[in-house]
Amino acid sequence: MKPVVDGLERTHGDRVDFVMHANLDQDGTASDLARARGVTAVPTSMLVAPDGTELKRWVGVVSEAELRNAFEEALPR
């Protein structure tokens, strides 16, 4: 899953901010943050609007195409 996200960051990094917590098993702060955000399984991905509204949440592995489509829908045209 992480390589897929890295690929998306390369192609959409100029229009979407990426916040990666890729070591939940070792990073206690990240674990607390994940718990506070209702993350109950890994991997979990969220797309959040600029005003903080959660637009989409994926639990489990998700395809690059699906993420890309979600990004295109969320970005201003």
Place this chain on the structure above:
Amino acid sequence: MVEYSHAIDAQISEELRRSGRVSPGSIPGLSEEQGAAFLRRYLKIHQAEVPLRLEEGHLTYDTPAPSQPQVTSGGSAVSTGPAAASQRPSPVDQVLSQPVGRSLLDAAPSGGRVSGALWLLPFSLGAVGGLIAWALARETNERVARQMLIVGVVLTVVGFCLGAAMAPMLGSLSSQLPSPSSTGPAWPASTTGRPVFYYFGTST
């Protein structure tokens, strides 16, 4: 307390037919006082059907004077006198020979015992249950049937009032619940003005 019933009514009719006179103490299972009360009720129920009277507490036929002409059900006068009287059927037989229908006794339910299970209907179904219970019990005991109907209607009204009173409270409770993920700013707003993609996982 023995209630006036069809059985007692029939018992009095039979005694009246057999001996032409019923004493308050001659009804089995009843005290003299209760017997007198039942004889008064019998007279009240049947006085329009049979010429009866209470004579010193005893129920007897109130036989009309022989000189009075008797009128048949068709309205024509018939002959009177000892010969005609001997051919005439007794008043009770006249009543019994009438077509069977809804009598005055049927119109006044005897106040019998209604099954307590019927109370489940108004308590579980409200007004609808009360209506069903009323329909089922009114022949047996009209007073209890009416109470069941009232209880059902009252419970329904109270339920509506409680629901209406609690609606704003429930609304405020639901507003305190966590909002769905698609609404409300659950995340910090972006400092760059761009959408943010969060990834929680492992490095693989």
